[in-house]
Amino acid sequence: MVKLAVAVHKRLGDFQLAVDFAVEGGLIVLFGPSGCGKSSTLAAIAGLLQPDRGRIALGEEVFCDSERNIHIAPQRRRLGFVFQNYALFPHLNVERNICFAIDRESRDFQRERLRELLTLLRLENLAHRYPAELSGGQQQRVALARALAPHPRLLLLDEPFSALDSELREELRDELKRLQIELALPVVMVTHTRSEALQLADTVVRLDLGQVMAVGSAAAVLSPTPRTGNNARFSW
């Protein structure tokens, strides 16, 4: 399994992000209370936030290294992203939203990849619908298909299901786990929901106040403790 090594120091106003962890592929969850630095860490992996100091590498590939003055642009990192507000293009139907992210090398290649993705995300019957004609869960599946379209090496998800009701969230969690295993794709997902982390994570990186508090299996890192002190700040 490919290793993701993240060391990021970044001052953000009064907040100091100082995270340092290395994890093996699978589904990695960044977990912690609001404002602890989860999204900033994800943004640094994506290349949208440049560390003051640090190094980020996926396997042999160095995304950034402040000592060597390396900062690979986000579009050259070959990552897929899905954020809370899935931001589909409202004027494009499902298939054109997905095709937007596929290289236009050849029409045949594009049709083939589109068909694969529609099947993978169970969107075959919705290919000609517009985003406004889809449920939240369906829109999120289209966002996932679009993120997967260019064969990313790593998928980054920032609270991707938070806008959905609990039933849909449950369904999409299952879908995500299935995809991650089927595609053997490393995923880094941000959540502050303990049940989500417990259900999905191969590895949990628990953050608080801009620092890594623990790294390990969900069972080890998220074992129930009394709702006192810092733990009261998490959503149980």
Ligand SMILES: Nc1ncnc2c1ncn2[C@@H]1O[C@H](COP(=O)(O)OP(=O)(O)OP(=O)(O)O)[C@@H](O)[C@H]1O
């Ligand atoms: N550009 C910025 N300027 C100043 N402060 C910032 C900036 N970006 C983030 N912060 C601060 O950094 C801290 C970490 O923010 P971040 O969004 O990474 O937290 P989070 O754990 O993802 O929170 P949430 O779960 O609420 O989304 C917060 O205190 C936030 O206010």
